[in-house]
Amino acid sequence: MTANRGFDRGRPYGEVERAILSLSRSAIVRNEIASWPGYRPTPLRSLAGLAGSLGLAAVYYKDEAGRFGLNAFKALGGAYGVQRVLAREVSERADCPAPSGSDLIAGRHTDVVSRLVVTCATAGNHGRSVAWGAEMFGCRCAIYVPAVTSQARVSAIASHGASVFRTPGNYDDAVRRCDEDAHRQGRFVVSDTSYPGYLEIPRDVMQGYSVMVAEILEQLADGERPSHVFLQGGVGGLAAAVCAHLWETWGEKRPAIVVVEPHPADPLFRSAVAGRPTPVPGDYDTIMAGLAAGEVSQLAWKILEHGAEYFMTIPDAAAEAAMRVLAEGAADDPPIVAGESGAAGLAGALAAVQDTRARASLQLQSDSRLLIIGSEGATDPDSYSRIVGRSPEQVRCRS
Template sequence: MKDLLPAAHLGHVSCSPARGDAAHRVLSPQDFDAAEGEITQWDGYAPTPLVALPALARAIGVDEIRYKHEGPRFGLGSFKALGGAYAALGVLQREIAHRTGAQVELADIRAGKHRDAVAGITLVSATDGNHGRSLAWGCQRFGAPCRIYIHAEVSEGRAQAMRDLGAEVIRIDGDYDASVRRAKDEAEAHGWFVVSDTSWPGYTDPPRDVMAGYGVMVREICREMDRAPTHVFLQGGVGGLAAGVTAALVQHWGEAAPRVVVVEPDRAACLYESARAGAATAVEIAEETIMAGLSCGEPSPLAWAILAEEARDYLTIPDTLVAPTVRLLAHPLGNDPAVEAGESAVAGLAALIAARSDASLSAALGLDESARVLLIGSEGITDPEIYARIMAGEDMA
């Protein structure tokens, strides 16, 4: 077991959250219902695989590992396909209704009945890659102009993927949080509309829609499982994925919902530091992580409201674990299926394997031979060049 990944130190904060109603109030069952009803009607919709990894589970000493592989999602390579495009549709619906004073149906926008109005509504966002790609894809489908802001370290391959979907891509100096600020400022100056996966005071509808879209993924998972997992390891970032998945699991499983473990790069650990402080806390990113989708220094307040009440553990992992975990999924143990995973997808699995090699951390997390662990494989190969370098043996840390 200890030979599966390099030795590494994991940061750990354990919480005793005061359970409240945020998992039903911030994201209601009706929010998830609406997202599922719309997204499952889109051309190309199909549930993504929930992969069992029994040989790996035996090797690390847990009962079960289930890995939700989001690589095939709508041909876009990540779970973000469920969020950005759906939130864009909501922005278009609200703005057209505001301009016309009439009720607007999502299906009518999707069918092109408001194409002239949509063509005059520019949607913008900041991204590390996957959210922007989803937004660009949605804008292309619905006929809206799209501007995407990326920071200095976003790979050119990810930028080109968004251009290929018709987006205008603006690269800025600075990090992800700087690109968020630039997108907001230019949208305000030009009358454009931000479709962000992070919230701020007075801005909650699009990020709520983003998280509601992620519920489609969770409902697919729950339909395939006859009992709740004991643990779910969730990537951090601004917290949208972790919060959306957590709320949907709590609504489905109730008191039997799994123990929530949030995992972040040690180079971008804003949720970990928020847990330490007991309040949403921003961090300065001094060095970018290979886990590009998780390189976020400021939590989403909307997401934090849920995590503060539901998440029990926060872990940080070093970049040195990422490439070996990507290769382990591609060349699996025993008869486990091979999975092509991107760098951000493996954070939860890397943390799980590393935790099981540390007896005290395993005990602190309640991980033992009876643990049934759910992982969200949030992306497939979203940058073929980086994936090829990892598979060639580069550690990229």
Template sequence: MDRFSAAQLQHYTSTRLSGDSANKVLSKQDFENAWTEITAWDGYLATPLVDLGALAGQIGISNVIYKHEGPRFGLGSFKALGAAYAALRVLQREVSRRIGQSTSLTSIRNGEHAEICSQITLVSATDGNHGRSLAWGCQRFGVPCRIYIHAEVSEGRAQAMRDLGAKVIRIEGDYDASVALARDEAEQNGWFVVSDTSWPGYSEPPRDVMAGYGVMTREICEALDQAPTHIFLQGGVGGLAASVAAGLRQYWQNEAPRVVIVEPDLAACLFESAQAGTATTVAIAEETIMAGLSCGEPSQMAWEILEQEASDFVTIPDSIVAPTVRLLAHPQGDDPVVEAGESAVAGLAALIAARQSPELSDALGLNAQSRVLLIGSEGVTDPDIFAQIMAETDDT
């Protein structure tokens, strides 16, 4: 644990706003609709909920519960639940408009409107996993797909999307620039954006994306016999964190866990938003190793939930990410082996580092009775990067 210094972390305790965004932005019916559809897909299985008991004992808390999303639909991440479902909903709305009557998700999924779907192009920007899910969904539904990636997205992740039939367009700028280009070209060409981030006038696909993520949260809740005391959630644009926070609030009500948002210090738009008291965009000067979290502009819709549900915001340095990946892959005691991607371990890295400091532990309400839930958002989505991390040592 020598590499995990709490001095490297920034922490901000938020003054949470009152309100009911956890039920209004994402309704119980939104989550229910997504659950009904996604659990009917071929290959659906609940992903593992791993008890890291030895690690919990080592850092002095009661439980560390890790939801491992690596096996999700063979795509390697929780994103499989979001973009593919949102794509289906976009197709449902557009096909219904074109034929002049309502059609069902099942009819789209079963290919009853294949000719119309083949004329609808879906596009998105991605750091990797969201685009892979969209490409997978488009391949299944027979829909053209264009994915915009920024300069630092690995070639392995780009090729995974090409292998699923997507046209991949790489730009020179960062993630936020790829989002802007996807929006502009979609508008010029009559294509449809399937994004996990919202902006004024654009809310339905991001809501569907977050509703899809609710499948994961429901699996967790139904597997537990009591609520966790804390959940450490990765940041990014905020879609994952907001969806999980809303789902936990709806399920556990007043017993819902304390929500701690964790971001790279190189891309801390939610941390800055909490400090400013409003959704705030930050410039990304350097890319983080946590590729899926390299986002400078928060989702407005996600922020509506997080400003009410998140108690704490923490930033972490890249230096503690690779040691956390190795710790999961080479666990101590009888904890199971977990092969995780760089973005998956942000919450665990922050938790371990926080437990090195009595002051930060106290500020976060962490103690020997704490039961902490973590979302292991991706498995090994780029084997080359994972191999490089595993070849390093904690002495370097």
């Protein structure tokens, strides 16, 4: 674990940050996403048994496994990015006001939308969200995945009618291949990572994630404000969206933000140590497939470089242990199904609580209230069963 030397609790959430993510745009995005079929807030579970066993006041777990039936929070981002791309293209090509998602779902602009192709690179969840959005709004979709992506995750993406292409190399190689093909074939990239010259759509995707944070703030009772938030890393989109929303809402009274990454895929940790975006060289093999990224998102880093207080890395074994803790349920806590990446935030929290130095640095005390984002369910059921020793269905039946 490392303290972020760029962190400044007294720094106001300013115009630079609001140009990326803002509460005002979050409200607009929520109104849009709430109009989609199947929208409902996901549960915020209070794990009192786990909190008691750790010597903490509370552990809150935002369970994203049921989000739009897609098994992950990314349903909020990728599909919203698709809607924004299509709305802009329809407005420009048909010389009309930008249509809402409801307009697109109703097929009011099929003549334009059906000719468009959206595309992205993914380790699984983001690509499924983009494919689902394309299916819902009526355009075509091409998804690129690293060669090591499990067949279960590929099949989930293809189930929404997308063409799926396995590419040699890692996630960042898939990003580059996707971008090259998109330029050559006139496709629209809907990525959750940003880089020079490509900022608008990733900003939309991250703003979609903020809907989840708005739900959390409504679900917390008075006096339940978290003191610490443990967030998955990856390219940084989720962590930045949560950090930004809490920073603008609560200012210097916001919780301590701790970003958690796999040992082999830690570009955010490296960037915090170096004080600038720093890629991970070579391959980065980890069971936390959704976090297997080697380069940070430019926009996400602009939020996290001053907003996140700590960065830490964990081994695969820690994620596996956290999956089993959630599946077992402490005391009267309900059993919860979480995938490898979904359990990473809790894995980081458990590691910090059990390490004397980290616990002291983070001031994890008897009055501490932890917020954990359960970012995914069992996106690869076979892998989940091998790790936990029970199938997702068996765990759910115990709740």
